[in-house]
Amino acid sequence: MPDSDETGTKANRWHTPYLLLLPGALALIVFFIIPLFSILQLSLKDGGLSNYTGVLHDNQDVIIRTFYFSGAATVGALLIGYPLAYFIAMRGGRFKNFLLALVVLPFFVTYLVRTLSWKILLYDGGPVVGLMHSLHLLPQGQGLLGTDFAVIFALMYNYLPFMVLPIYVSLEKLDRRLLEAAGDLYGSPQRAFRKVTLRLSLPGIFAGTLLTFIPATGDFVNAELLGSDKQVMLGNIIEKNFGKEFFRPQLSALSFMLMALILVGVLIYAKVLGTEDLA
Amino acid sequence: MATPTATDPAPPPISARSADMPAILGHGGPPPWLRRLGRISLTVVAIGALVYLFVPIVVVVIYSFNKPLGKYNYVWHQFSLDAWADPFKFPELKDALLLSLKVACVVTIISVILGTLIAMAMVKYRFKAKGVVGTVLVLPLTMPEVVMGFSLLTWFVALNWSRGFWTVIIAQVMFSISYVATTVRARIRGFDWRLEEAALDLGAKPWRVFRRVTFPLILPGIMAAALLTFALSLDDFIITYLNSGLEQTFPIEIWTLKKSRIPVQINVFATTILVVSVAIALLGVWIGFRRTKKLGQLNP
Numbered sequence: 196m197p198d199s200d201e202t203g204t205k206a207n208r209w210h211t212p213y214l215l216l217l218p219g220a221l222a223l224i225v226f227f228i229i230p231l232f233s234i235l236q237l238s239l240k241d242g243g244l245s246n247y248t249g250v251l252h253d254n255q256d257v258i259i260r261t262f263y264f265s266g267a268a269t270v271g272a273l274l275i276g277y278p279l280a281y282f283i284a285m286r287g288g289r290f291k292n293f294l295l296a297l298v299v300l301p302f303f304v305t306y307l308v309r310t311l312s313w314k315i316l317l318y319d320g321g322p323v324v325g326l327m328h329s330l331h332l333l334p335q336g337q338g339l340l341g342t343d344f345a346v347i348f349a350l351m352y353n354y355l356p357f358m359v360l361p362i363y364v365s366l367e368k369l370d371r372r373l374l375e376a377a378g379d380l381y382g383s384p385q386r387a388f389r390k391v392t393l394r395l396s397l398p399g400i401f402a403g404t405l406l407t408f409i410p411a412t413g414d415f416v417n418a419e420l421l422g423s424d425k426q427v428m429l430g431n432i433i434e435k436n437f438g439k440e441f442f443r444p445q446l447s448a449l450s451f452m453l454m455a456l457i458l459v460g461v462l463i464y465a466k467v468l469g470t471e472d473l474a
Numbered sequence: 475m476a477t478p479t480a481t482d483p484a485p486p487p488i489s490a491r492s493a494d495m496p497a498i499l500g501h502g503g504p505p506p507w508l509r510r511l512g513r514i515s516l517t518v519v520a521i522g523a524l525v526y527l528f529v530p531i532v533v534v535v536i537y538s539f540n541k542p543l544g545k546y547n548y549v550w551h552q553f554s555l556d557a558w559a560d561p562f563k564f565p566e567l568k569d570a571l572l573l574s575l576k577v578a579c580v581v582t583i584i585s586v587i588l589g590t591l592i593a594m595a596m597v598k599y600r601f602k603a604k605g606v607v608g609t610v611l612v613l614p615l616t617m618p619e620v621v622m623g624f625s626l627l628t629w630f631v632a633l634n635w636s637r638g639f640w641t642v643i644i645a646q647v648m649f650s651i652s653y654v655a656t657t658v659r660a661r662i663r664g665f666d667w668r669l670e671e672a673a674l675d676l677g678a679k680p681w682r683v684f685r686r687v688t689f690p691l692i693l694p695g696i697m698a699a700a701l702l703t704f705a706l707s708l709d710d711f712i713i714t715y716l717n718s719g720l721e722q723t724f725p726i727e728i729w730t731l732k733k734s735r736i737p738v739q740i741n742v743f744a745t746t747i748l749v750v751s752v753a754i755a756l757l758g759v760w761i762g763f764r765r766t767k768k769l770g771q772l773n774p
Contacts, residue, residue, distance in 0.1 A: 212599035219588035230629035282520035303751040308744040312530035413618020430620045
């Protein structure tokens with residue numbers, strides 16, 4: 196971020212911005228920052244670091260599965276989200292805003308209800324299974340609910356708008372004259388895409404990746420509604436046990452590790468690309 | 475950010491591609507049919523993605539017209555208006571929806587005030603802690619909900635607060651502040667704040683300046699942020715669930731019910747929420763459109 200304000204005017208009194216910030220900042224410190232330290236403290240209670248090693252050891256499969264599901268959902272969302280964002284930004288024309296509205300439409304349907312909707316669609320007697328049976332994509336007698344595929348597919352669905360929107364924003368900002376310039380300088384269209392479009396939309400790709408991957412790692416709704424006990428994710432462990440007091444130190448260790456890992460990613464991101472594109 | 479023009483390699487030597495060559499050869503690349511294939515497949519993927527986004531929503535709406543038979547609403551029986559005719563058949567669902575609306579109102583009011591103040595500080599002033607504030611504001615957006623919810627839960631336990639209505643409010647305000655601050659900030663960036671000084675110079679009292687100059691300027695941003703917060707609050711499940719105690723919001727009620735029954739009325743409520751929010755969003759776009767037109771006439 197440049198070291199200047201966004202209007203060019205100077206503060207007449209130095210404390211005015213701090214007074215404006217005070218209520219919100221106070222709330223965030225007391226109920227967002229301090230709680231993060233509170234899980235750190237709790238995670239070291241009753242056994243100290245052994246909470247960490249214990250919880251890692253007990254949940255090895257779940258941790259690997261969580262990152263596999265979130266990673267697969269993120270890659271899938273990128274593979275279909277980028278063309279969609281590109282299509283809207285470059286070919287949308289007059290329908291740009293309408294198409295964008297379609298992208299955010301799922302947000303207007305309650306999260307749990309739209310996930311239950313996938314249960315209807317992927318149900319054993321439902322349309323998707325029927326179609327896949329008749330195309331012999333799925334062996335007879337094999338359903339989709341309770342498979343990795345169902346959970347990844349629904350995760351991808353629920354976070355796809357978070358992938359499309361930042362990519363769209365970065366493509367929309369792109370100066371079209373650069374592409375013309377690339378053409379004038381004898382760059383082939385693919386080369387122009389690689390060197391100009393793709394490179395300038397990188398901040399959007401990074402932002403979309405973070406905004407898809409991070410919430411997916413903490414999700415338990417998709418795994419619970421569409422998976423079986425073979426699709427348990429980290430979030431499910433926390434959801435099942437958060438009421439049990441004796442289990443909280445281990446859960447804190449689990450949450451803290453997840454948070455630390457993601458925090459490092461975000462800080463690297465903020466350092467390299469700035470925070471503007473995330474919001 | 476690096477400008478690609480500076481990093482792009484020099485064009486190929488002139489001798490290889492002389493200026494009088496036909497344009498299509500000069501630009502190299504694939505034959506036209508391949509390029510057309512690329513364009514068609516882009517369109518196909520984009521339309522496929524839109525269908526993918528759209529189908530579950532259509533299913534939610536269609537299944538609100540399902541005949542309520544059995545405990546679950548997973549299998550299509552036949553078209554019926556039964557659930558629409560008797561939407562409040564299950565009092566616990568109605569109560570949950572009312573609680574969700576109440577929570578959303580309180581959360582929206584608190585977050586809009588706190589978030590707008592932060593946005594004003596960020597846009598209008600230059601101060602040392604700006605970078606830190608910006609990073610802290612991004613964190614709630616980039617934290618898995620379950621971590622945020624669980625850490626707040628442990629903090630409430632440490633404080634010995636029992637979970638209920640107000641812990642849900644606090645939990646939801648924490649992620650909403652960031653959304654409000656970033657939305658309002660994006661909307662009011664680049665405004666001419668000298669209008670305020672001009673009004674002061676002309677003898678207006680500070681309160682009058684706020685009412686007549688500042689507030690009308692920031693109002694569209696505030697409205698957009700309020701709508702977003704309301705929708706997010708109504709929809710939030712994970713953070714709310716971990717901090718709700720015995721309170722049952724609409725999503726929590728569905729979560730509790732899912733093992734025993736999924737009444738068609740859930741789809742009726744979801745469809746109603748969808749229709750109302752789309753209507754409000756359209757209204758917002760329309761008002762915003764008229765305002766920009768009016769403002770455009772005022773200062774060309």
